[in-house]
Structures are given as structure tokens and as C-alpha cells.
Amino acid sequence: MATIPGEPISYWMESAAHTSYPRLDDDVNADVAVIGGGMAGLCTAWELARTGRSVVVLDAAHIAAGVSGHTTAKLTAQHGLIYAHLRSRFGAEAARLYAQSQSEGVERVVATAMDLGVDCEIERRPAYTYAADAQHNSEIHEEVDAAREAGLDASLVTDTGLPFATGSGIRVAEQVQFHPRRYLLGLAEDLTRQHGRMYEHSRVTHLREGRTNKVTTDTGATVTAESVVIATHYPAFDRSLAFSRLRPLRELVIASPMDAELAPRGMYITPHEGTRSVRSAPYGEGSRLLIVTGEKYTPGEPGVTERFERLTSWARERFPIREITHHWATQDNWTTDRVPHVGLFHLAARNVYVATGFGGWGLSGGAMAGRMLADLIEGKDVAWAGLYDPRRIHPIAEAGAFVKANLATARHFVADRLCPGRDDALNAIPPGGGAVVRWKGQHCAVHRDDEGALHAVSAVCSHLGCLVAFNEVERSWDCPCHGSRFSIGGEVLHGPATAALQPRDLSDE
Structure with missing residues (x-):
């Protein structure tokens, strides 16, 4: 199996204190x-x-x-191409209320951090959404117009300041990046x-x-x-x-130190190229940590290794980075509107x-x-x-x-159950790998550890019964229907599931 460069940990988790509050x-x-x-x-x-x-x-x-x-830790009211969508679907007043509410959320964090004396690396930066090429410039122009009408201090730019060619961009000044x-x-x-x-x-x-x-x-x-x-x-x-009415999507994140004078001076995102999001964070004297996010996908989809490789190649081609020091993944839910x-x-x-x-x-x-x-x-x-x-x-x-979301759920619920028989499927699982197989009439999620031993749990998600799939990078069982995630041993890592996957016995293999 391919090895992803860097430590498999979020920089935000590594660089902040751990907690030890009691259990109820x-x-x-x-x-x-x-x-x-x-x-x-x-x-x-x-x-x-x-x-x-x-x-x-x-x-x-x-x-x-x-x-x-x-997270990528951007604190901004500039949310991609949201304002043109809101204005066209719900009217200019809805877009205005969205801009006002999100802007107040940004300023609430800044004011609270100051009042409480929390050192969370607050930095004022412009936020950009840019077109990957000129073919998409019309989307940016429409977004600028809608964002201005909604009350944001938005401007159209042809030079984003990024060290590679792009189309036009929308720039919103005085946004925030911080240590969440x-x-x-x-x-x-x-x-x-x-x-x-x-x-x-x-x-x-x-x-x-x-x-x-x-x-x-x-x-x-x-x-x-x-x-x-x-x-x-x-x-x-x-x-x-x-x-x-919710669609879970997962995104990958890589981080790499770079010289501070060469680091991006804003926060950037493009909805094109599978989504690419860029910002930097303080990282010692003379350095910044470049944080790149992208490769949005549904939990449980195969090819996570290849997605990390694409994201890493994209970053290396565009920025003078030294080495990938961290990699992790994040997840959120998109509503249908x-x-x-x-x-x-x-x-x-x-x-x-x-x-x-x-x-x-x-x-x-x-x-x-x-x-x-x-x-x-x-x-x-x-x-x-x-x-x-x-x-x-x-x-x-x-x-x-x-x-679209509910058809995808139905497809997973039915088609994923047509998994291979036990013998060939079990033998085909490599060390470090995993697969869903039939065993004694049951769907089992089977992982072979690095020493060759098999570990099996029920493959039926404890939320609403979809079948989980193996995430080869994070070594977890992920549900493609509603985004629940489980450890190799079946413990819940991520809801909405609240119950673990039950163990399965393969002792008579």
C-alpha cells in the first residue's frame, strides 16, 4: 500500500493542549x-x-x-459562490441576511478572543474565491455582484496574488484566519x-x-x-x-512548511479542480505552514490514496514547499438548499x-x-x-x-450488498487492507493487519443499515450513506451512528 508523506495528524490537534474533562x-x-x-x-x-x-x-x-x-481554519463570510446561488434561489434579502449573520459570526470570534485573552493566532487576511481558468470567469463576476448587493466589501480581481495562473477572483477584505x-x-x-x-x-x-x-x-x-x-x-x-436532506462529504488536507516571504498572503478557494483551498499559518521564525485542502468525496468511496497523491502533486507544482509534514481529513454536511x-x-x-x-x-x-x-x-x-x-x-x-442524495443512498443500500464470496475475497485482502465479504450469510467488514491477522466486524452500519467501506489511508470503516465512521475494531469514530459495529468470528476460516 502507498505511504502518504507526513504525520497522520491534524496540525491543530498537534499544536494545542489536550483535554481531560470527566465522563458523565x-x-x-x-x-x-x-x-x-x-x-x-x-x-x-x-x-x-x-x-x-x-x-x-x-x-x-x-x-x-x-x-x-x-478544519482548514478559515473564519470568513466569503463562502465560495454562495451569494449568487442565494440571490437566484431565494432572493436578494436572503443573501443579505446570510452575509450579515456570517459576518457577525466572524466578528464575534475576534471580539471574544480579545476579551478572554485567548492566544489563537488571529490574523486579518483577505478571502478569495477564484476561477481555475478564464472559462469560469462569468461565475466569479456574478458572485461579486451578488456579494456586493448582499453588503460584503467584495471586489473583482484579475490578479489573486497566487504564484500560478488563474482566472478572475472575488476578494473580500478583512476576513480572519486563526487557530480554532x-x-x-x-x-x-x-x-x-x-x-x-x-x-x-x-x-x-x-x-x-x-x-x-x-x-x-x-x-x-x-x-x-x-x-x-x-x-x-x-x-x-x-x-x-x-x-x-444532508449530504456528508469528506476532504483531504496536507500541510508543509515554507519560507514566510513566499507564503500566500490571503485565504483562497476554487470550486474547480475538485476544490482546492489554500491558506498559511504561523510556523516558527521565518516560516509559515502551507495548508492545502481538496479532493472532496463521499465517505466510503475508494481511492483515498490516489486522492492524497493528486492533492500533494497539485501543491508541489504550485508552491515552493519543503516537505509534507502533516496530513489529515475533515468532513462536513451539505444541506439540499x-x-x-x-x-x-x-x-x-x-x-x-x-x-x-x-x-x-x-x-x-x-x-x-x-x-x-x-x-x-x-x-x-x-x-x-x-x-x-x-x-x-x-x-x-x-x-x-x-x-440525487437519496438515490445515491438507495444505490449503496442495494448494490453494495452484492459483494464477493468469502474465499477469494478473504485471500485477496493484503496486509493493511480491508474488504466487505460474505461470511456465513452475513456481511462482514474484514481487515488484515500488518502481521497478517484478520479482524472482522459487522459491515452493516448501526445507523440505518447501509454497508460500510474500507478507508485504506485512515484504516477505518466509512458509511457512504450518512457519513458514520468506525475504527477497525468497530468503535464509533464519527456519527450519526451511536452504536459500535459488532464483532464477527472468522475462527473457522
């Missing part, structure tokens, strides 16, 4: 229970604690260690000073809604709360049918809220969601609540993406 072992009460300790969850909890409410945060692993610890994990750990520390309670290794498995709500974790301990916020990236509960779901969880919900579907822009979106959900729980009006309301239905705007 006893029943507790709170005004608000927040499920998920990423950007949206911690921002919501912190905003609520400032109002004097008692808050409990529950995370299945470690806070700020999921998507928020594996350091920011969130600072937020968590202040939350505990305000008597907020943090619990790690406390995976939520059940939610009982009512006048008061009861959240149950995998240890059997419960939190009884007046309000609940679900900020688990992909909602851990299906009663809203969110799974039919490209607007996040932030607000009441479902039509019958009274005091259960959700924040999801940030489409790769979860830092500004998470900060926005935290402020918005705190205001909604406080009973305040929010100007853009209707724009983000998860209960909204846009039949025309969502129809194409909705049908």
Missing part, C-alpha cells in the same frame, strides 16, 4: 444540555452561560477534536469559570423530548434539561428526517434545537449558530431565524439535490 457517570440537571463540543456546541454553551443559565456540554470523545480540530482549537479550548475554560459543566467520553444515545427533556449517555447516566441543543455535526437522532439548519429540530419540537449542515464553513457558521441559538432559547427575535430554520421546505430549490 451520575445523573445531573441543567437549564440546557448541549450535545457536541465542537464550534457550534461550545459557542452555544458559552453564550448561554453568559446569560446565567446552567449548561452541561456532552461530547462523545474530546471537545474541539472532531471536525473543529480538523486554541480558541475553543479558551472558550471551554471560560465556560467552566462560569460554572458550565463539561463531560467527555459521554456519547449520547437517547433523547426523550417533553416539557423537560432527558438525555441519556452510553454509560446510562442522564441529563434532565429544559432545553437541548444538538450540535453533533450530523444529528444523532433521526426524528427530523435530517438524513434525507446549501443553507445550514439552525433552530428548532423538527416541526413538533418545543425546546430542542439543532445546528448542522454548514457545508464546509462551520467556523463562522458555528459562531453564528451559538449566538442565534442562545437568543432563541432566551426568547429573543433573530432577524435571520427564518433563513436557517431547519423546518423550512424549498421544494424547487432542494428537489434536485434531494433526489
Whole structure:
């Protein structure tokens, strides 16, 4: 198997402190229970604690260690080609509200970091979306016009400052790049000073809604709360049918040191070439760390090694980088209308809220969601609540993406079950590899370790029953339907699944 250069760890995880908050072992009460300790969850909890409410945060692993610890860390209201889409589908007012809400999210982080004295490497930089070539310039021109109308300080540029040829670009000044994990750990520390309670290794498995709500974790301990916020990236509960309106996508990230004077001076993204996103971060005296993201794909799709190789080749051809020091992957969910779901969880919900579907822009979106959900729980009006309301239905705007996503899920559910017989498939698995095979009438996810021993778990995702697929780079079992991920031993790495894959016995092979 090919070896990916660099250490398989997120730079943000490597360069920030580890956490050791306790597990929830006893029943507790709170005004608000927040499920998920990423950007949206911690921002919501912190905003609520400032109002004097008692808050409990529950995370299945470690806070700020999921998507928020594996991001590219751009904090901007410039989200690719979003404003032309919003204006054409929902009108100029929707685009204006989106720009205002996301911009306020950006500035909320900057102001909070300053107030709390959090050293999270905040740097003001322009954000660019550029066309890969002149054939796509018309898309950029339309986006500039829509972004200006929405209220952003956007300009059309023909020179992006990148060291290679591109088409036109949209430039939005005074955006932000920062160290997301350091920011969130600072937020968590202040939350505990305000008597907020943090619990790690406390995976939520059940939610009982009512006048008061009861959240149950995998240890059997419960939190009884007046309000609940679900900020688990992909909602851990299906009663809203969110799974039919969210599409999980995974992206790869590589990082390499380079001379500071040669590093990009802005934050860049192109929707072309399989998506390419570029920024740099402080990395010692005289150096910057170039961070390149791209190769967007559905979890469970094959060819992750080849995707990393393409991304690495692209970066080496365009930047004078020294060596790849880090590689990792990140994941987010795209809604069928490209607007996040932030607000009441479902039509019958009274005091259960959700924040999801940030489409790769979860830092500004998470900060926005935290402020918005705190205001909604406080009973305040929010100007853009209707724009983000998860209960909204846009039949025309969502129809194409909705049908495409659900047909893909149905195809995986049926076609993936036509896997090979056991003998040839087992023998064909190389050391370090994995495959889904039939064994005694069951679909098994089988991994052969580097010493040649086989390890098998059920291949049926514990979320809604799709078959998982092997990720040869991260050595995980990934579900192509809704993005759940599992370790080789079957433990949940990434929701919406809450239960592990059960072991399977191949002892009579």
C-alpha cells in the first residue's frame, strides 16, 4: 500500500493542549444540555452561560477534536459562490441576511478572543474565491455582484496574488484566519469559570423530548434539561428526517512548511479542480505552514490514496514547499438548499434545537449558530431565524439535490450488498487492507493487519443499515450513506451512528 508523506495528524490537534474533562457517570440537571463540543456546541454553551443559565456540554470523545480540530481554519463570510446561488434561489434579502449573520459570526470570534485573552493566532487576511481558468470567469463576476448587493466589501480581481495562473477572483477584505482549537479550548475554560459543566467520553444515545427533556449517555447516566441543543455535526437522532436532506462529504488536507516571504498572503478557494483551498499559518521564525485542502468525496468511496497523491502533486507544482509534514481529513454536511439548519429540530419540537449542515464553513457558521441559538432559547427575535430554520421546505430549490442524495443512498443500500464470496475475497485482502465479504450469510467488514491477522466486524452500519467501506489511508470503516465512521475494531469514530459495529468470528476460516 502507498505511504502518504507526513504525520497522520491534524496540525491543530498537534499544536494545542489536550483535554481531560470527566465522563458523565451520575445523573445531573441543567437549564440546557448541549450535545457536541465542537464550534457550534461550545459557542452555544458559552453564550448561554453568559446569560446565567446552567449548561452541561456532552461530547462523545474530546471537545474541539472532531471536525473543529480538523478544519482548514478559515473564519470568513466569503463562502465560495454562495451569494449568487442565494440571490437566484431565494432572493436578494436572503443573501443579505446570510452575509450579515456570517459576518457577525466572524466578528464575534475576534471580539471574544480579545476579551478572554485567548492566544489563537488571529490574523486579518483577505478571502478569495477564484476561477481555475478564464472559462469560469462569468461565475466569479456574478458572485461579486451578488456579494456586493448582499453588503460584503467584495471586489473583482484579475490578479489573486497566487504564484500560478488563474482566472478572475472575488476578494473580500478583512476576513480572519486563526487557530480554532486554541480558541475553543479558551472558550471551554471560560465556560467552566462560569460554572458550565463539561463531560467527555459521554456519547449520547437517547433523547426523550417533553416539557423537560432527558438525555441519556452510553454509560446510562442522564441529563434532565429544559432545553437541548444538538450540535453533533450530523444529528444523532433521526426524528427530523435530517438524513434525507444532508449530504456528508469528506476532504483531504496536507500541510508543509515554507519560507514566510513566499507564503500566500490571503485565504483562497476554487470550486474547480475538485476544490482546492489554500491558506498559511504561523510556523516558527521565518516560516509559515502551507495548508492545502481538496479532493472532496463521499465517505466510503475508494481511492483515498490516489486522492492524497493528486492533492500533494497539485501543491508541489504550485508552491515552493519543503516537505509534507502533516496530513489529515475533515468532513462536513451539505444541506439540499446549501443553507445550514439552525433552530428548532423538527416541526413538533418545543425546546430542542439543532445546528448542522454548514457545508464546509462551520467556523463562522458555528459562531453564528451559538449566538442565534442562545437568543432563541432566551426568547429573543433573530432577524435571520427564518433563513436557517431547519423546518423550512424549498421544494424547487432542494428537489434536485434531494433526489440525487437519496438515490445515491438507495444505490449503496442495494448494490453494495452484492459483494464477493468469502474465499477469494478473504485471500485477496493484503496486509493493511480491508474488504466487505460474505461470511456465513452475513456481511462482514474484514481487515488484515500488518502481521497478517484478520479482524472482522459487522459491515452493516448501526445507523440505518447501509454497508460500510474500507478507508485504506485512515484504516477505518466509512458509511457512504450518512457519513458514520468506525475504527477497525468497530468503535464509533464519527456519527450519526451511536452504536459500535459488532464483532464477527472468522475462527473457522
